[in-house]
Amino acid sequence: MSEIEVVGQVVGGKAARILVREKSGKKIELGDLLAVEEKEALLILQVYDLGYGSQVSQSTRELLAGLKLEGYGAGLTFLEPQLRNYVMAEVKAVARIEGQNVRIPKTLPSFFSSIRHITKADLAFLTKPSYPIYLGKVRSGSETLDVPIHLNGMDILRHHVVVPATTGRGKSNLVKVMLWSILGQDRFGILVLDPHDEYYGRHGKGLKDHPKAKDNLLYYSSNPPAGTNTLIVNIKSIDPRHFEGIVAFTDAQQDAIKRYRNLFGEEWIENIVRGKEVQGVAPRTLGVLQRKFDNILGIHLDDSGEFQSRNKVFSDTAGITTTTDIANKLEDGKIIVVDTSRLIDEAELLIGSIVVGSIFHRYQRFKSEGKLEEKPVVSVVIEEAPRVLGKEVLATSGGNIYSTVAREGRKFKVGLIAITQLTSLIPRSILANMNTKIILGNEMALERHAIIDSAAQDLSDDDRTIASLDTGEAIVSSNFTKFAVPIQVPKFEDYAEVEPGKKEMNKTVFVG
Ligand SMILES: Nc1ncnc2c1ncn2[C@@H]1O[C@H](COP(=O)(O)OP(=O)(O)OP(=O)(O)O)[C@@H](O)[C@H]1O
Numbered sequence: 198m199s200e201i202e203v204v205g206q207v208v209g210g211k212a213a214r215i216l217v218r219e220k221s222g223k224k225i226e227l228g229d230l231l232a233v234e235e236k237e238a239l240l241i242l243q244v245y246d247l248g249y250g251s252q253v254s255q256s257t258r259e260l261l262a263g264l265k266l267e268g269y270g271a272g273l274t275f276l277e278p279q280l281r282n283y284v285m286a287e288v289k290a291v292a293r294i295e296g297q298n299v300r301i302p303k304t305l306p307s308f309f310s311s312i313r314h315i316t317k318a319d320l321a322f323l324t325k326p327s328y329p330i331y332l333g334k335v336r337s338g339s340e341t342l343d344v345p346i347h348l349n350g351m352d353i354l355r356h357h358v359v360v361p362a363t364t365g366r367g368k369s370n371l372v373k374v375m376l377w378s379i380l381g382q383d384r385f386g387i388l389v390l391d392p393h394d395e396y397y398g399r400h401g402k403g404l405k406d407h408p409k410a411k412d413n414l415l416y417y418s419s420n421p422p423a424g425t426n427t428l429i430v431n432i433k434s435i436d437p438r439h440f441e442g443i444v445a446f447t448d449a450q451q452d453a454i455k456r457y458r459n460l461f462g463e464e465w466i467e468n469i470v471r472g473k474e475v476q477g478v479a480p481r482t483l484g485v486l487q488r489k490f491d492n493i494l495g496i497h498l499d500d501s502g503e504f505q506s507r508n509k510v511f512s513d514t515a516g517i518t519t520t521t522d523i524a525n526k527l528e529d530g531k532i533i534v535v536d537t538s539r540l541i542d543e544a545e546l547l548i549g550s551i552v553v554g555s556i557f558h559r560y561q562r563f564k565s566e567g568k569l570e571e572k573p574v575v576s577v578v579i580e581e582a583p584r585v586l587g588k589e590v591l592a593t594s595g596g597n598i599y600s601t602v603a604r605e606g607r608k609f610k611v612g613l614i615a616i617t618q619l620t621s622l623i624p625r626s627i628l629a630n631m632n633t634k635i636i637l638g639n640e641m642a643l644e645r646h647a648i649i650d651s652a653a654q655d656l657s658d659d660d661r662t663i664a665s666l667d668t669g670e671a672i673v674s675s676n677f678t679k680f681a682v683p684i685q686v687p688k689f690e691d692y693a694e695v696e697p698g699k700k701e702m703n704k705t706v707f708v709g
């Protein structure tokens with residue numbers, strides 16, 4: 198069996214840097230998972246650097262190369278080249294397995310131990326947890342093993358997930374796979390704020406194609422396909438606090454907003470848009486607020502004094518229950534995709550702010566009433582998370598509902614799935630609270646350092662590995678995994694073809 202072939206041997210090093218000589222022709226790869234069998238345990242090692250080793254001095258090697266290159270000795274070679282020149286791998290021990298016990302290794306493998314590639318059987322301890330969310334399969338270097346990785350969704354969603362990577366490495370694809378795997382499990386209420394309209398699958402394959410989508414997936418769009426929901430939000434459901442940390446107002450504007458809110462209650466925005474004059478508010482301030490609401494919400498008065506909504510999302514008459522409906526469905530454990538592709542950032546974040554604020558307060562209440570445990574965990578998928586979790590936003594505003602969830606949500610079973618290209622913009626105090634990081638490829642050193650610095654496991658040696666991850670290759674670093682697990686995420690379209698939900702459906706059809 199090729200799987201148990203020896204690929205190298207331990208020849209030296211120290212705990213975090215074990216040196217392995219590669220057996221000639223075995224091609225140990227960066228990121229490979231290797232195994233050493235000890236008496237009572239199995240050590241899992243991971244390769245984080247490769248280099249050349251040689252018994253021949255550098256000057257002699259240079260001379261030989263020169264002779265060959267300059268045509269002096271086509272036939273020249275070393276005696277037994279495979280003995281004299283070789284590849285050295287730097288590896289570290291990532292896990293020590295004794296039966297079902299997995300520990301952080303505290304001992305070195307024996308000197309001269311034989312090393313082999315890891316096998317499916319070695320990873321038998323990676324069992325499927327309850328409330329599983331699928332992430333992909335274990336990857337050793339660029340080889341995928343037939344070992345699925347599921348994490349307990351109740352744990353990881355409540356404690357937040359970060360998906361950092363450069364553009365195009367597969368962040369959205371991964372989150373689609375994760376959501377597909379839990380669609381229909383009513384223990385998860387997921388709100389997806391979808392600025393690129395890529396989750397539902399309006400034009401291609403998407404969450405809508407899941408066999409359980411009919412009862413468990415809701416889609417809100419300002420341009421809804423038949424059978425889905427129209428995204429209309431009544432401006433009466435917007436409270437001044439929903440703008441906190443999302444739209445910056447001057448002191449004068451804030452003061453004016455307070456006055457309108459006090460005087461007109463829920464109709465405060467309407468009265469601003471209609472230009473109703475109020476004592477103590479300068480006409481100039483009112484004018485600026487009108488322009489802001491026009492910009493952000495797309496609402497203004499037309500020439501005949503009629504209320505107009507440019508994006509058809511914010512209305513003064515319709516959509517009174519929309520945000521409450523969405524919050525109710527989240528509480529029922531559904532997945533809600535809100536297509537915000539026709540809205541500007543602030544409007545998208547504002548809608549999220551209303552819904553998340555409402556859920557957060559409900560869940561705080563449930564906790565005080567002792568009803569929280571029976572409720573599904575709620576998680577909010579937010580693309581380009583620094584828009585709401587960025588240092589600058591938080592420094593100038595004192596926070597928003599998303600940063601509140603990031604800091605305190607776990608107590609109330611509300612979490613974030615924060616997707617970002619720019620992890621470095623998120624404060625460490627927030628990153629450290631986000632206990633699961635699914636790290637995809639990143640060529641920017643600054644970003645890699647921000648990720649590594651806040652990871653659950655020591656990834657300080659994985660810098661180069663993260664830089665070299667291909668699309669769909671990831672490392673899962675989580676308080677809920679014993680070690681940082683390298684995975685291969687499937688392409689959503691392929692995964693959705695053979696997904697478990699469908700098989701189960703077919704089974705019940707046959708059985709029933
Ligand atoms: N695991 C994968 N296997 C194969 N192809 C993938 C995988 N993940 C993503 N892709 C492909 O790579 C492309 C980019 O993926 P995706 O949109 O998920 O990246 P992203 O990180 O979300 O990018 P952006 O920063 O632009 O949002 C898509 O065409 C997608 O189909």
Ligand SMILES: [Mg+2]
Pocket residue numbers: 368369370
């Ligand atoms: Mg994306």
